[in-house]
Amino acid sequence: MTAQQDPVRLEQTLTLLWGSHSRTVGRTGLTINDFVVAAIALVQAEGVQALSMRSIASRLGVRPMAAYGFAPGKSAILALMVDRAYAAMYPAGTEPTAVDWRLGLRQVAEANRALHKAYPWLAELQPARSPMGPHELLKHERELAPLDGVGLSDFEMDQALAQLLNLTTQAARLENQAAAERASTGLDDAEWWVQAMPVLERVVDPQRFPLTVRVARATTETREGTFWGESAFNFGVERLLDGIEALIIRRRAG
Amino acid sequence: MTAQQDPVRLEQTLTLLWGSHSRTVGRTGLTINDFVVAAIALVQAEGVQALSMRSIASRLGVRPMAAYGFAPGKSAILALMVDRAYAAMYPAGTEPTAVDWRLGLRQVAEANRALHKAYPWLAELQPARSPMGPHELLKHERELAPLDGVGLSDFEMDQALAQLLNLTTQAARLENQAAAERASTGLDDAEWWVQAMPVLERVVDPQRFPLTVRVARATTETREGTFWGESAFNFGVERLLDGIEALIIRRRAG
DNA sequence: ACGGCGATTGATACACCGTATCGATTCGAT
DNA sequence: ATCGAATCGATACGGTGTATCAATCGCCGT
Numbered sequence: 001m002t003a004q005q006d007p008v009r010l011e012q013t014l015t016l017l018w019g020s021h022s023r024t025v026g027r028t029g030l031t032i033n034d035f036v037v038a039a040i041a042l043v044q045a046e047g048v049q050a051l052s053m054r055s056i057a058s059r060l061g062v063r064p065m066a067a068y069g070f071a072p073g074k075s076a077i078l079a080l081m082v083d084r085a086y087a088a089m090y091p092a093g094t095e096p097t098a099v100d101w102r103l104g105l106r107q108v109a110e111a112n113r114a115l116h117k118a119y120p121w122l123a124e125l126q127p128a129r130s131p132m133g134p135h136e137l138l139k140h141e142r143e144l145a146p147l148d149g150v151g152l153s154d155f156e157m158d159q160a161l162a163q164l165l166n167l168t169t170q171a172a173r174l175e176n177q178a179a180a181e182r183a184s185t186g187l188d189d190a191e192w193w194v195q196a197m198p199v200l201e202r203v204v205d206p207q208r209f210p211l212t213v214r215v216a217r218a219t220t221e222t223r224e225g226t227f228w229g230e231s232a233f234n235f236g237v238e239r240l241l242d243g244i245e246a247l248i249i250r251r252r253a254g
Numbered sequence: 255m256t257a258q259q260d261p262v263r264l265e266q267t268l269t270l271l272w273g274s275h276s277r278t279v280g281r282t283g284l285t286i287n288d289f290v291v292a293a294i295a296l297v298q299a300e301g302v303q304a305l306s307m308r309s310i311a312s313r314l315g316v317r318p319m320a321a322y323g324f325a326p327g328k329s330a331i332l333a334l335m336v337d338r339a340y341a342a343m344y345p346a347g348t349e350p351t352a353v354d355w356r357l358g359l360r361q362v363a364e365a366n367r368a369l370h371k372a373y374p375w376l377a378e379l380q381p382a383r384s385p386m387g388p389h390e391l392l393k394h395e396r397e398l399a400p401l402d403g404v405g406l407s408d409f410e411m412d413q414a415l416a417q418l419l420n421l422t423t424q425a426a427r428l429e430n431q432a433a434a435e436r437a438s439t440g441l442d443d444a445e446w447w448v449q450a451m452p453v454l455e456r457v458v459d460p461q462r463f464p465l466t467v468r469v470a471r472a473t474t475e476t477r478e479g480t481f482w483g484e485s486a487f488n489f490g491v492e493r494l495l496d497g498i499e500a501l502i503i504r505r506r507a508g
Numbered sequence: 509a510c511g512g513c514g515a516t517t518g519a520t521a522c523a524c525c526g527t528a529t530c531g532a533t534t535c536g537a538t
Numbered sequence: 539a540t541c542g543a544a545t546c547g548a549t550a551c552g553g554t555g556t557a558t559c560a561a562t563c564g565c566c567g568t
Contacts, residue, residue, distance in 0.1 A: 010450060
């Protein structure tokens with residue numbers, strides 16, 4: 001875990017997010033942008049646990065404390081990285097095409113899924129109370145659009161979108177965490193079961209868990225070959241969209 | 255972040271989970287159970303970031319490395335803590351009452367919400383590929399029950415339950431993380447906005463984000479006084495249940 | 509041109525983390 | 539009583555985020 005706590009310094013972080021990233025930092029000749037790019041490159045290549053103030057600095061060939069020249073702390077750099085990740089999602093110039101809300105929301109789900117696939121560290125670094133940067137704000141604006149004017153209240157729009165993103169984030173988190181465990185233990189899923197099964201068979205009475213055993217057998221058969229994460233994600237999204245649809249119909253009925 | 259990596263040692267962890275926790279550890283006279291209880295007490299009192307091998311040991315008045323007498327590493331202790339948390343959910347003797355699947359699933363959602371409220375560290379410590387302990391297995395068995403025989407395939411049952419728990423976990427994670435940020439920065443939500451607003455007002459053009467502004471205003475008004483987390487969670491659960499219901503109806507129709 | 513001064517820098521330090529390693533000790537069995 | 543094995547205590551390693559502070563450098567007024 002984090003050794004010392006990481007002060008957040010909201011105000012400075014916000015002005016940093018919305019300010020110019022081409023400001024150069026001290027005498028290094030490097031811009032803020034250089035730091036963010038280096039941090040992202042590092043975390044893409046070596047994962048979250050390799051991301052530290054020291055490692056970012058050493059990748060740029062500067063002293064460990066260099067980043068403190070513009071950022072009040074690590075969390076500010078994380079915020080910059082997160083906002084940067086959102087940057088490419090809805091490029092400036094593209095307007096939201098007015099279509100069926102359901103198709104629109106599905107595209108939102110898929111865009112976010114693609115985002116997390118491209119930046120696997122994102123789910124881990126997203127803060128709960130995000131100091132919203134420019135790209136995050138634009139993302140939010142675009143993602144609310146499909147739900148505008150379909151009959152939901154503003155409050156319901158917010159909640160519906162939030163739940164859709166929750167599903168996406170949690171799916172990404174689980175997959176990343178599993179991948180991290182695979183990497184750190186050297187056990188892929190098959191090897192994992194090979195190790196676990198003998199112990200479980202020795203120790204658990206299958207009579208006590210008939211449903212679990214039956215369902216587990218079915219899922220291992222079904223996901224044979226296919227990528228489980230994808231179908232689980234799609235299942236969740238479709239069910240949630242069905243649920244939102246039911247609410248919309250109810251609201252329209254009166 | 256974690257300093258050195260934490261080897262998982264699946265096999266030992268599993269036998270530990272299913273074995274007797276009253277074995278005494280070395281010459282300390284303490285049982286495995288004592289360590290788990292101490293670890294949970296510690297994390298309840300001081301939060302995840304205070305949980306370390308050293309802090310657990312010092313709480314028991316033993317040397318830092320004492321826990322390695324029975325556990326192959328930190329993650330084994332975490333697994334024990336997690337399974338212990340599940341222990342009180344569905345006490346032995348209580349049978350699943352056969353009711354309407356929807357009511358049953360809602361109870362599952364609420365039981366898990368209560369669980370995360372009682373053990374806020376749970377969402378953080380749950381591993382992605384869980385080495386399933388006895389209580390976790392029982393929990394899973396009980397939670398599949400409401401969906402048994404309603405017309406879904408085994409695979410769909412698994413996915414439906416998984417998505418419901420995803421929603422629950424992610425909701426808990428967000429709330430805990432927010433609470434942790436509140437604690438570490440000393441800024442509650444109100445103070446947070448007081449700091450953020452002036453900067454945002456100075457720097458963002460509201461014309462560019464009409465939907466966001468409108469919806470944000472509505473949600474801050476609506477959640478006035480009420481606890482936002484609760485209604486967001488309920489909203490998510492109800493929508494997902496509606497979606498599952500739609501699927502069940504479709505499957506029953508043919 | 510030059511003295512002074514404030515900003516920037518580099519190094520060091522602190523208080524942690526998980527756990528490998530190893531010599532000393534103690535216990536149980538013979 | 540003796541001996542081998544288990545346990546213990548301590549120390550060490552390589553990491554973490556960031557506070558602190560002396561030294562140094564660039565710039566500015568004169």
